[in-house]
Amino acid sequence: MKKHCLLMVLLAAVLSMSIPTGFAEGQEAEYNVPYTWDTVSYGGGGYVTGIVFHPKEENLIYIRTDVGGTYRWDQENNRWWALNEAFSAWERNLYGCDGIAIDPNNPDVVYMCAGKYLPETAIAWGTYNEENAAFPYPCDVLKSTDRGETWESTGFNKPFNGNGNHRDTGEPIMVDPQNSNYIYVASRDNRIYRSSDGAATWEELNSFPYINANDLEEAQYGEEYPTGTVRTVLIDENSEKDGVCQTIYVGAIDVGVYVTHDAGETWELMKDSPEKPKRMALADDGRILYVSADGGVYKYTAGGSWENITPGQPTQYTGMAVDPTDDNTIYCVRVTDPDSGSVYRGHVFQSKDGGKTWTDKYETSDIHFTTDWYPDQNFAAATACLAVNPFKPEQVWLTDWYGVWKTNDINQEPRQFWINDIRGIEEMVAFTAICPSKGARLLTGNADNDGARWADSILEYPDSISNGIWAQDTNGLDWCEQDPNLIVRASGNREWGGGKWGYSVDNGVSWREFPSFPQDSNGLTKLSGIIAVSSERDANGTASIVAVPMNSAGYYSKDMGTTWQESVGLPSNMITSVWSWKYNLCSDRNNKDIFYCYEGGNFYVSTDGGASFINTVSDLPSDGTPNIESAPGMNGVVWVSLNGSGLYGTNDFGQTFSKIEGVEYARLFSFGKNAPGKNNPTAYVYGTVNGVEGIFRSVDMGKTWVRINTDEHKVGNEPNCMRADRQTFGMVYIGTNGRGYYYGKPENENELLDVEKNAQAVASGGTVDLADLEKDKIKVYVNEERIHFEVEPNIIDETTYVPLRRLLEALGFTVEWNGANGYAVAAKDEDTLYIMPGSSAIIKNNEPVDIGKAAYLEADYTMIPLRAISELYQAQVVWDGSTKSIYITTTDGGQAAEVEEQ
Incomplete structure (x- = not known):
C-alpha cells in the first residue's frame, strides 16, 4: 500500500509538468488517403524452395518460398514480383507455398499449392480464420489465369505444409505436358489426387499405396504400412497415349520412388530405388531418370537397374537437373558437407557424360553478393533446387535458404560468375523494429538473420547490426528518447548458444555486449526476450534498462549492464518462446524513471527505473498478442x-484506461512523427475501424481516422510488428512473418512539405500566403497534369534539371535503382534506359545518347537535364519562363521535339 501511495504522488508530480496530456475518443474512419506501399529493400532472407521455368516462353520463371508466397521474374527490370499480395491477414496461411506448376501449353496459367501450415495448425495458430477469410480453405490448390496477378480456389481442400519438413524437395504438382486438363498433386496426407478438367474438380487416386505420414503422430493407415512423406511428382512427356501421359513418377521420402505406366490406375514401388528421394529429372527422351537423395545421386535406365553415380562421398544431395539440349549433361548440388556437416557453401557438380565423371563447379566459382549484409558462407546454403534455363542451357539457377543465385555461363573458363539475383524478393521474418528520432530511419530485428540498419534510404539494401554482436535472432530493440545514439538490444542464438544482450552508443553502427547478464542453470546467458531503455541518461551518463529474458523473471540495470537485479513485481515467464511477438514492455518517452508493462489483462508501472513495478489496473481485456507504446511529447x-x-x-500513467471508440480490432499500432502544426504524435492502427478493415492513421489521437491502404496492399502475411517513422510525418513500417518489412508513405509528399512550412510559419507568429510558397518553384506538367516531386526541379548554369524517377513514371516507365552498380534502369514497352549519375550519356537500348549535361544525385534522387526527355522520348517539352513551368506533351509518333523556351 505504501508503494502504491508513493507511486500516486510521483505520478501526480509528473502530471503537473507542462507536457500535453490526453487522448480523444475515436469517431468514424473517414476517406482514404493515397499511399504508396512496398517492401523495404532488405534482399532475400528466407528459404526459396523451388524454381520453375516455362518451357515455351523465355524468361517466364516462378519461384516458391516456404513462408513468403510465390514470385514471378521480370526480365526487363531484373527483379522479382510478389504474387500473394492480395491475401489478407485472415487467410495468411496461403502465403506458404508447398509447390508450383506451370501449364506448358498456356503461359498465362499457373498453379500454387498454398498452405504455410497444416490445416489444423493454421486454425489453431490463427493463420486462417474461416469467418473472415475470402478464400474458403486454409490449404488449397490455387489457380491463376493471368500469371499470378489474381488467384482463385479450385476447391482442393487438402493439407499442405510450405514451412514443414521436406519443403526442399521437388514439385508436388505437375500439369500433363500433353493434356493441360490433367493435373496431378501429392498432398501432405500422402495421397495422390488428379483433375481431368483443368482443376475444376478433383479425384483421389485410390490405387496409390498407403503411406503413413511423417508429419502425424499416429499411423493413420496402420502399422503394417510404411511411414514417409510423399512429395515429388514428375510426368514423362514421352509416354503419351490416347492424349494423356501414362508414365508418372512419385518420390516418397523414407520409402522410395513409385511409378505408374497407366496414368495412375496402378502403381508400383521401383525396386532398389533410393529410399530418401529429394528431386527427380528425366532425360529428354524419357529413358533415363536421375534422382538426388539423402545419401547420393542415382540413375535409372529404362529396362535396366539403378546405378549409384554420386560425385564423391555419400551425403545429402538436391537440385537435380538435366540440360534440355544434351541428355549427357546433368547437374546436382551437394547440400551437406560430408566431413563437417555444414549446409553452407553448397557444391554444384556438373557431369557431361551422364554421371560417369563429375566436375565440382564450386572450386572455380566467383561469388558476388548484391547485398552487403550477406555473410560469405550464405552461398548455396541448404540449397533446395537447381534449374537450367531451357532457352540458355549455359545459364544455371539455384535456390537456397536466403534467395536465388544465377550464373550466366556455367562453362565459362577459368571461373564462373555467380550473383544473387534477389531484387524484389523480401522474405525476412520480422521480430521487432524501431525508428529513432535522429540518425538511422529504421532498425530491425529478425529471425535467423539478426537485424539491419537503414542509415537513410529504405530503398537501398541495409547494413547488418552484427558489428560487435552476432546473433541468429534479435527479438528486442529500444532507443533512448533524449539520446538516439543509445540503443539496446535483446538477441540470441536460441538453445544452442544462449542470449546476446547489448547496446550501441553510435545509433546502431557498432555494438558491444553488456559486461554481464543473468545466466540460466546451464551457465548460458539467458535467452533473448524483450528490452526497454529509459528516455534519457542520468547525470552520470548511464541509463536505466529493463530486460525480460525467455522463461524468466525480469531484470533491471542502472549501470549499462555491469550489474543486474531482479525487478520486483514484474510478472515472470512473460516470454515463453522466441516466436512470441510480444511487445508488452516499454519506457515512458517523457520521464526517465518510468516504465510500463502489460500482461494478461494487468497493467504495471515502475517509477524507479524498473527496480519495482506496481499492478495499477487488473481488469483490462486479455486478447491475443499485446503492443504498448508511450506517446512521445504527451505526459x-x-x-x-x-x-x-x-x-x-x-x-494518467496507467492509473485508469478507456477504450478508444471506433477501433474494433487492433492487431498493431504505433506512434510516429507529429503532423505539421500538431503537438501530439501521429497514431497508426492495423485493424478494423468502424467496420472497415485496413491500416489507418490519426493525427488527433484517435478522434478521427483515415484509411491509408487499399485492398491491393493488405500486408497480410502474419503482420507482427508496426513502427511509425519518427523523422518523417506519414511514414509507417510493418514487419511480417515471411514478407520482410513493408513501408507506407503518402503519395504526395510535396503537399505535406507545403503544409509543414505553413504550419511552422504560423507557429512562429507569422502568416503564410500559399501563393508565395508556389511562385518560386519550378512546376512540371505531363499532359496537363501537375507532377509533384520529392526533390524540387532546379536550374544550374541555365540547364533545367528534374528528378528522374517521378517524371519517367509519369511518362509510363518503370524505374529501379541498381545500388550495386550505381545506376538507374528505366523500362517502357521495348525501350530500356540506363542512367548513371556523373555521366552525360544515357544508354538507350544498348546505344549511348548524349544529353549534353551529366545527371547527378541530390538527396539520393537522380536529377537529369530536361532536354533528356526530348532526346530520348517522343514528347514535346515547353518551358514557360514567366511562370517557371514545364509542359510535357506526349505524342503518338514522329520525332521528338526540341525544347522550346518562352
Whole structure:
C-alpha cells in the first residue's frame, strides 16, 4: 500500500509538468488517403524452395518460398514480383507455398499449392480464420489465369505444409505436358489426387499405396504400412497415349520412388530405388531418370537397374537437373558437407557424360553478393533446387535458404560468375523494429538473420547490426528518447548458444555486449526476450534498462549492464518462446524513471527505473498478442492494442484506461512523427475501424481516422510488428512473418512539405500566403497534369534539371535503382534506359545518347537535364519562363521535339 501511495504522488508530480496530456475518443474512419506501399529493400532472407521455368516462353520463371508466397521474374527490370499480395491477414496461411506448376501449353496459367501450415495448425495458430477469410480453405490448390496477378480456389481442400519438413524437395504438382486438363498433386496426407478438367474438380487416386505420414503422430493407415512423406511428382512427356501421359513418377521420402505406366490406375514401388528421394529429372527422351537423395545421386535406365553415380562421398544431395539440349549433361548440388556437416557453401557438380565423371563447379566459382549484409558462407546454403534455363542451357539457377543465385555461363573458363539475383524478393521474418528520432530511419530485428540498419534510404539494401554482436535472432530493440545514439538490444542464438544482450552508443553502427547478464542453470546467458531503455541518461551518463529474458523473471540495470537485479513485481515467464511477438514492455518517452508493462489483462508501472513495478489496473481485456507504446511529447499517455478487444489508452500513467471508440480490432499500432502544426504524435492502427478493415492513421489521437491502404496492399502475411517513422510525418513500417518489412508513405509528399512550412510559419507568429510558397518553384506538367516531386526541379548554369524517377513514371516507365552498380534502369514497352549519375550519356537500348549535361544525385534522387526527355522520348517539352513551368506533351509518333523556351 505504501508503494502504491508513493507511486500516486510521483505520478501526480509528473502530471503537473507542462507536457500535453490526453487522448480523444475515436469517431468514424473517414476517406482514404493515397499511399504508396512496398517492401523495404532488405534482399532475400528466407528459404526459396523451388524454381520453375516455362518451357515455351523465355524468361517466364516462378519461384516458391516456404513462408513468403510465390514470385514471378521480370526480365526487363531484373527483379522479382510478389504474387500473394492480395491475401489478407485472415487467410495468411496461403502465403506458404508447398509447390508450383506451370501449364506448358498456356503461359498465362499457373498453379500454387498454398498452405504455410497444416490445416489444423493454421486454425489453431490463427493463420486462417474461416469467418473472415475470402478464400474458403486454409490449404488449397490455387489457380491463376493471368500469371499470378489474381488467384482463385479450385476447391482442393487438402493439407499442405510450405514451412514443414521436406519443403526442399521437388514439385508436388505437375500439369500433363500433353493434356493441360490433367493435373496431378501429392498432398501432405500422402495421397495422390488428379483433375481431368483443368482443376475444376478433383479425384483421389485410390490405387496409390498407403503411406503413413511423417508429419502425424499416429499411423493413420496402420502399422503394417510404411511411414514417409510423399512429395515429388514428375510426368514423362514421352509416354503419351490416347492424349494423356501414362508414365508418372512419385518420390516418397523414407520409402522410395513409385511409378505408374497407366496414368495412375496402378502403381508400383521401383525396386532398389533410393529410399530418401529429394528431386527427380528425366532425360529428354524419357529413358533415363536421375534422382538426388539423402545419401547420393542415382540413375535409372529404362529396362535396366539403378546405378549409384554420386560425385564423391555419400551425403545429402538436391537440385537435380538435366540440360534440355544434351541428355549427357546433368547437374546436382551437394547440400551437406560430408566431413563437417555444414549446409553452407553448397557444391554444384556438373557431369557431361551422364554421371560417369563429375566436375565440382564450386572450386572455380566467383561469388558476388548484391547485398552487403550477406555473410560469405550464405552461398548455396541448404540449397533446395537447381534449374537450367531451357532457352540458355549455359545459364544455371539455384535456390537456397536466403534467395536465388544465377550464373550466366556455367562453362565459362577459368571461373564462373555467380550473383544473387534477389531484387524484389523480401522474405525476412520480422521480430521487432524501431525508428529513432535522429540518425538511422529504421532498425530491425529478425529471425535467423539478426537485424539491419537503414542509415537513410529504405530503398537501398541495409547494413547488418552484427558489428560487435552476432546473433541468429534479435527479438528486442529500444532507443533512448533524449539520446538516439543509445540503443539496446535483446538477441540470441536460441538453445544452442544462449542470449546476446547489448547496446550501441553510435545509433546502431557498432555494438558491444553488456559486461554481464543473468545466466540460466546451464551457465548460458539467458535467452533473448524483450528490452526497454529509459528516455534519457542520468547525470552520470548511464541509463536505466529493463530486460525480460525467455522463461524468466525480469531484470533491471542502472549501470549499462555491469550489474543486474531482479525487478520486483514484474510478472515472470512473460516470454515463453522466441516466436512470441510480444511487445508488452516499454519506457515512458517523457520521464526517465518510468516504465510500463502489460500482461494478461494487468497493467504495471515502475517509477524507479524498473527496480519495482506496481499492478495499477487488473481488469483490462486479455486478447491475443499485446503492443504498448508511450506517446512521445504527451505526459502519461500510453496506448495498448489488444487485437479483437480493440485499442485502450491512459492519460494518467496507467492509473485508469478507456477504450478508444471506433477501433474494433487492433492487431498493431504505433506512434510516429507529429503532423505539421500538431503537438501530439501521429497514431497508426492495423485493424478494423468502424467496420472497415485496413491500416489507418490519426493525427488527433484517435478522434478521427483515415484509411491509408487499399485492398491491393493488405500486408497480410502474419503482420507482427508496426513502427511509425519518427523523422518523417506519414511514414509507417510493418514487419511480417515471411514478407520482410513493408513501408507506407503518402503519395504526395510535396503537399505535406507545403503544409509543414505553413504550419511552422504560423507557429512562429507569422502568416503564410500559399501563393508565395508556389511562385518560386519550378512546376512540371505531363499532359496537363501537375507532377509533384520529392526533390524540387532546379536550374544550374541555365540547364533545367528534374528528378528522374517521378517524371519517367509519369511518362509510363518503370524505374529501379541498381545500388550495386550505381545506376538507374528505366523500362517502357521495348525501350530500356540506363542512367548513371556523373555521366552525360544515357544508354538507350544498348546505344549511348548524349544529353549534353551529366545527371547527378541530390538527396539520393537522380536529377537529369530536361532536354533528356526530348532526346530520348517522343514528347514535346515547353518551358514557360514567366511562370517557371514545364509542359510535357506526349505524342503518338514522329520525332521528338526540341525544347522550346518562352
